[in-house]
Amino acid sequence: MSYIVGVTGGIGSGKSTIVDLFAELGVEIIDADIVAREVVAKGSPLLGKIAEHFGAEILLDSGELNRQALRQIVFERPQEKVWLNNLLHPAIRREMLHQLAQSQSLYVLWVVPLLIENDLTAFCDRVLVIDVLPETQLLRAAKRDQNKIVLIKKIMASQVSREKRLSVADDVVNNEPELSQNLPYLRQKVLELHYQYLQFAKEKTKNNA
Structure with a gap:
């Protein structure tokens, strides 16, 4: 590593x-924000769970996540932030640690x-x-x-x-x-x-x- x-x-x-x-x-750069976008990409299982929980208003017309709308919701309703973090953080962490383990640069x-x-x-x-x-x-x-x-x-x-x-x-x-x-x-x-x-x-x- x-x-x-x-x-x-x-x-x-x-x-x-x-x-x-x-x-x-x-x-070499491993960026948590990029990984966070990748795990909720259009068509991903996690995005499906988020849309099911929050409703279609957190999706753009393109079917992608409306990050601004979701951010507004979770910072106004702390319990929803906890739910979202519990869903996303383990997946983001796993992917980041996988990428770190695969890194070949000094x-x-x-x-x-x-x-x-x-x-x-x-x-x-x-x-x-x-x-x-x-x-x-x-x-x-x-x-x-x-x-x-x-x-x-x-x-x-x-x-x-x-x-x-x-x-x-x-x-x-x-x-x-x-x-x-x-x-x-x-x-x-x-x-x-x-x-x-x-x-x-x-x-x-x-x-x-």
């Missing part, structure tokens, strides 16, 4: 920007927004946190998804605090706007981490030989 770098950060932290820079270097980025909340850090060799201030999270998330501020605040409240996230971090990328718009700075930061992770991965491989 590859050396696993868990990547996390709150909503609106800009994880995708940083992960894309690693991808440009040829790093190291892999495992991108999980709820890495800490779902107690997945034990599977990681190292944890990278993408960090911004809470007010930055609000502004970015509202602009990106056209979400209501109230809903974004509920999502933030469901995630661990910034302080808790930073306490778990081995590495931190500050992704505040004045830095996130400076691509040369971010590329250099990512390159430094890339070479660091390659070295750690080689050491792990040697020690396990």
